[in-house]
Amino acid sequence: MATAAVVSAAALPAAPSPSPVRYTPRRAALRDVPQLHAALLKSGELTTSPESFHSFLEATALPSPATTAAHLSYAIRLLRLGPHPPLSARSYNILIRALFRAGHPEDALHLFVEMLDAAIAANVCPDQHTIANTVKSCARMYALATGRSVQAYAVKLGFMADQFVLNSLIHMYASCGDVAAAQVLFNTVEEKGVVTWNAMIAGYVKNGDWKEVVEMFKGMLEVQAPFDEVTLVSVATACGKIGDSKLGERIGVYAEEKGMVRNRNLATALVDMYAKCGELDKARRLFDRMHSRDVVAWSAMISGYTQADRCREALTIFNEMQATEVNPNDVTMVSVLSACAVLGALEMGKWVHSYIRRKALPLTVVLGTALVDFYAKCGCIEDAVKAFESMPVRNSWTWTALIKGMASNGRGREALELFSSMREANIEPTDVTFIGVLLACSHNCLVEEGRRHFDSMTQDYGIHPRIEHYGCMVDLLGRAGLIDEAHQFIRNMPIEPNAVVWRALLSACTVHKNVEIGEEALKQIIPLDPCHSGNYILLSNTYASVGQWKEAAMIRKEMNERGIKKIPGxxxxxxxxxxxxxxxxxxxxxxxxxxxxxxxxxxxxxxxxxxxxxxxxxxxxxxxxxxxxxxxxxxxxxxxxxxxxxxxxxxxxxxxxxxxxxxxxxxxxxxxxxxxxxxxxxxxxxxxxxxxxxxxxxxxx
DNA sequence: TTAGGGTTAG
Structure with a gap:
């Protein structure tokens, strides 16, 4: 039984000798609890005054930094074993709430069931608080079916007009992924309060429907519905995700004017939004002005730098974080590792790995994938394999990271074997997986395999090739010296080739000394990407490779005349x-x-x-x-x-x-x-x- | 007593 985890954690300690302590309903350290308990028993208040009994339950069970599983356990045993005054809904509500807040929603649900049993014998009936708190536990556990049956109770008991019950149900349906059911309930609410709106919006957030979040907020503004910091947290997050910098900016300005940025969650959401909208320096200024920064705020700022490809700054700010009291968590480390991967900062990344082990951070599938990718991108493919094998759960991202890693480290055969194992493990490949597979083929001159996988991608998996896949194929054919076929392949593409695709062909022309098609490729590239110095250098080198020095020099001259600078190595x-x-x-x-x-x-x-x-x-x-x-x-x-x-x-x-x-x-x-x-x-x-x-x-x- | 919120990988 799930409840056992908490309830049997400690036996009821023996009551100490009576002492003249007056009970006050404060949070108590566990050593004080039996003392208070004894005092209440002695004065008789515990059994005669429901008021005192409930205060004692609250002081013991409601989570504070000092609360432990033993406190909860003590309170639950008191509820079950007594002595206590006749129990009421309130008695159970306190503990259901406490269990939920302490992160034991399954125990809260169990206590609710226990309450229903007791209801028959002891005439205790759930009230609206019971329902709302129980529904919250269902939401936390994604227990949609249980949530539905709790709603049935709410209907039976006539609580469906209660705002709190309705709001918790909307939230439960939304966070369990049944947004339609949430929306149906939402529509039935006549007087929608700010929490009603927020619960519905949070549902779209949970389901990643960012456009709907923004639409809903715009709808709220139209009907002048009330909104608050919590609303803005969701909307700012959505703006970041879909890159709506206009609305994001408006929210930022509004929040500043109203002093709402004092709210840490909102400030963090705004930092994230600015970073994702490309306003990284604005994000940093807000971050610097925050009064307190927790691990989420630091992580948001670090990931902002990483995602903007400013990885050195990501590591710098991570160092600053370490000078504070705030400890990094698994999410922080994902961004740090990804910065290390980009920079090839092997030592730093290894240190992160040892930190993860030392602090026993959860090796989530995201963190593990970041680790695999980091080692692979540092060229340590054996360590990438070890990290891969150490993961308790892997998904298609994990497999793809290792396949791409193998491919770019020149181990194409193994990459293809991994792809087979992935299929045997019933993990569905994605479009990116096929980029890894095609890279493996092109780096190892596996032309036939490449052709086969390219066709199979659409035929067997229904994945339509993107421009990157075409680029890989051109690269594969071109490297293998099949210049004409590569050229023909580009001509037959159903989507417009871009400069990258043409450049793959041009590069193959340089290696295989094909001036004619090289010239054609450059002609196609110029309108698409006129400023890339590599284009001119490749064709110039093609001329040089066949001894056409004059033409080679001409191209370099043309490049200089156009003011195109070679990218410094x-x-x-x-x-x-x-x-x-x-x-x-x-x-x-x-x-x-x-x-x-x-x-x-x-x-x-x-x-x-x-x-x-x-x-x-x-x-x-x-x-x-x-x-x-x-x-x-x-x-x-x-x-x-x-x-x-x-x-x-x-x-x-x-x-x-x-x-x-x-x-x-x-x-x-x-x-x-x-x-x-x-x-x-x-x-x-x-x-x-x-x-x-x-x-x-x-x-x- | 009671409802809603921010950061992460190929």
């Missing part, structure tokens, strides 16, 4: 938990001179192992030796040199960069891994390269 490396950032030709670092000396030493050493600089990707307007110097100062070579200087011999060097690894850096890094006997893991904008013993996990593909 940038590499990040994390050492001892600090992230260092390097740009090509960087001289910002205080140890610049030593780093450049290390680069020279590195290049000399790998030249002896057979390295020949590949200057195809270098600037074209300088002579060969300058080109060689220029490629040797690419950001990842600087970062690797720094990593060699600063880490202990044999330690793995991990870096992440914003562009794709160039051909020269790729061949140089292979040799560095061999000459210096280091494993080097490089995350580029598309995938991972695990360099070891002179080889790379991507097989140069």
């Amino acid at each position: 940038c590499s990040l490396i994390e050492l001892d938990g600090t992230i260092f950032e390097f740009f090509a030709e960087d001289s910002e670092h205080p140890q610049s001179r030593e780093i450049y000396e290390k680069v020279d030493e590195m290049i000399e050493n790998i030249k002896m192992a057979g390295y020949v600089p590949n200057t195809a990707d270098a600037r074209l307007d300088v002579d060969e030796s300058e080109k060689q110097v220029s490629v040797s100062h690419h950001s990842e070579k600087l970062a690797i040199a720094f990593g060699l200087m600063k880490s202990r011999p044999g330690a793995t060097i991990r870096l992440s960069k914003n562009l794709r690894v160039c051909v020269d850096c790729h061949s140089a890094t292979k040799l560095i891994s061999k000459v210096y006997n280091r494993e080097i893991v490089v995350r580029d904008r598309n995938r991972f390269h695990h360099f070891k013993d002179g080889l790379c996990s991507c097989n140069d593909y």
Whole structure:
């Protein structure tokens, strides 16, 4: 029986010797409870005065920071065993409410049933408070059927005109997902109070129907219905979700004017809303002005930074949070891990993982998925698998995270095997799962499998390919050298190809030296994405690859004339938990001179192992030796040199960069891994390269 | 005594 958890937690302590304590209905520590109890017994008040009896029950059972399961247990045993005055609805109401508030709705329901049994023998009848509180417990437990039968009692007992009963029923139906039933009841309420509206709106919130929340609020304004902070919390949240910055802003201004931002929940909802509407700095200003910030407020601010791709700031503010009394919870850690994943901040993320274990934070499916994704995005695929296996519950997001992780770490076969296991586990794949599957195929040149999965996606799962799926297919065909087929594939697409799709083709043309289709691809890209420097560089490199130097130079000139700047290459490396950032030709670092000396030493050493600089990707307007110097100062070579200087011999060097690894850096890094006997893991904008013993996990593909 | 609220992953 569910009740046992609380009720049998402690036996009734022996009554202490009588003492002259006068009973006052204050919250009592458990050691005081038997004393008070004894005093009331002695004076006879406990059995003769229902007033005193109820005050004692309340003081003992109603949750306060000092209340424990033992308090609840004590009160319930008193109710059951006595002695006490004749019981009334109020006696049961106090405990039903206390159990609900203490987070034991199942025990509250059980007590309600007990009350119905007692009703027959002791003439105790549930009142409207009983019904409202019991319905709340049903809502908390998502016990829709039980809720319906409690409503039947309410009808039988004639409580259906009571505002509290109605409001709790609306809330119960709505939070159990039966919004239609909630709406039917809502419509029957003649005098709708602010709580009635709020209960209905909360129902749409629970069901993620954000548009309806906003519509309902607009309807409220029209009929001049009353609203309060609670209403605005729901509406602000909805504005954030659907990006209605206009209404969100109005609510923000209104709440400021009326001083409602003193309400912490509303302030938090507004912080979240501003962040989701792209007004991150506004969110921060409000956050900074909050009088008290609990874990939810901190989490909202951190996730705001993470979702806006300002991950360094997310980690900075997380550090600030740790200087406070507020402890992070599982939700906080989801955002922190996702920031670490984006930054490739392995040490920080590992620390988060150990914190989760140490504090026994619940490994929810969301947190576990974030962990899997974090390890995979840091190139630690074995740890990602371990995290995956440690999860008690996995869903399609979890499987997808690992499939994508496998794919981008060059383990396409395993990604496809995982996909089969996922199907065997009866987890439905989503559109994103198929992006992982197609990535696995394209990174591993599995053309036939790719074609099959692409077709099966629609035929077997009814998932219609999005532009990303087409992009993967073009990439797959193009990498495999099937340039004409890739080109034809784009022409046959039922949706408009975007610049990404064309760029995949252009990139394949560069690798496979196809000038004609490369030119066509660039022609298509220019109107779609005229400012992306990569387009011009790819075609220029295509010309260069077949020796058409004049055309190559022309393209670069055209790019300069259009004022398009090459995106500077940038590499990040994390050492001892600090992230260092390097740009090509960087001289910002205080140890610049030593780093450049290390680069020279590195290049000399790998030249002896057979390295020949590949200057195809270098600037074209300088002579060969300058080109060689220029490629040797690419950001990842600087970062690797720094990593060699600063880490202990044999330690793995991990870096992440914003562009794709160039051909020269790729061949140089292979040799560095061999000459210096280091494993080097490089995350580029598309995938991972695990360099070891002179080889790379991507097989140069 | 009694009803309603904010943060999270691929």
